[in-house]
Amino acid sequence: MNQEYSGSGDPARSLELLWRRRPQPTRGPKPALTVERIVEAAVGIADAEGIAGMSMRRVADELGAGAMTLYRYFPGKAELLDVMLDTVYGELPRRDLDGDWRARLDEVARENRELYLRHPWLLQVAISRPPLGPHVMAKYEYELAAVEGIGLTDIEMDDTVALVNGYVHGAVRTAVEARQVIQRSGMTDKEWWLAHVPHLDQIGDTKNFPLASRVGTAVGNEFDAPYDSDHAFEYGLERLLDGVSALVEKRSRPKR
Template sequence: MSVEYSGTGDPARSLALLWRTREKTSRKGGDLSVERIVRAAIEVADTEGLAALSMRRVAERLAVGTMSLYTHVPGKGELLDVMLDTVYGETTRPPDVGGGWRGRLEQIARENWALYLRHPWLLQVATTRPPLGPNVTAKYEYELRAVEGVGLTDLEMDAVITLVDGYVHGAVRGAVEAAQAAQRTGMTDEQWWRAHAPYLEKVMDPQRFPTAARVGSAAGQEYQGPSDPARAFEFGLARILDGVAVLIGERQGGAGPTGA
């Protein structure tokens, strides 16, 4: 699987594009604009995969000449940055979700989980140098406020958000791969499991693999498949937040885990 990198475009042109400080509109090609180009690019990535994304492919989707895109978007690097910033703007940010900091972090994690499922190509973009656009900034601001005023230092607040976002990024991969496997093979996980389980029972020696046989059998019966990514995500998220609760309890003077 190929990986793209955000932040590879020219800094001045990328920031101008992200913040729309030099928007141009052409009457040619049906009022072509940055917004139309970016939406078309996202559609290509969503339906055909990130490997299919190119300026030429986006132009074909818009039924315009490839060179007309360059009037609005300098190149693929800058386009990818704006695509990322645009989809990050999809996450909902309710002012109060209840449950204190823990409830807020749960909501953030689940929103990010849903975002990756809508746009699986996000998993193929390395964002160690994130696009510094308005939606990325607003998302970061909102997520930081989830742990504002709970006793953490600024660096610890940043680290907690990085921890939660990083966990979601890793955990959602299994769900995306399961969905893609079902789509490409025409067989659900349950159907796959039912086809393989009888043969596995014949070759799995409980004397040789006692723990694997017992646990694997219990998991297979429960999940009716090789795994349950959504359940694993919720389990892992709870354990991550348990650890954050310990840290917050320590910072609040040893008061113990708290969700306030």
């Protein structure tokens, strides 16, 4: 995957664009484009072609404008990428949830997973320096609220949110790769598995690899595939939340 990095543009210009602080002209001809139209086109290209397919020239072509026209709105691709990220984070529903912290964190994980699946190019952007826009801040606020008041320190709250988001990122990457291999090979996981099964008894070495043979066969029979991304996500999320639960219980015990 091509890798891009958020927060690599001019900080002042990125923040100005993220928070729409540049005043619109009140006189003269109406601008041919808007920040919103440019971002919408850029996100559409990234969704269809990946982040590598998204360039200033490509976006300009999509909008029927000259490449230099976009530079009247964005200094470059880095600042555009920051606004793209903040914009798609605005799609997260951030509903008021009933239930305890575990139910809220579970919802956070699922909402993020769905966002990644809608916009797989997000996996190609490193966000250790996130764009500090309104939707990024709202996302962080909402996710922290899931663990507010359950006995964790502020640092542990941040660590817990980062842990959930990191887990989702890794799990979705595997799911997206599984989708891509189906598209590129023209063969479903079940078709791939069934094509291999008749040959396994002939070449399999159950004597030297008894555990791999037994467990691998059980998985293949269960999912008609060597791996099931939905099952793996559910299993991993449950175990992750079990771990957080252990920490919460530890914090709730009276000190001696």
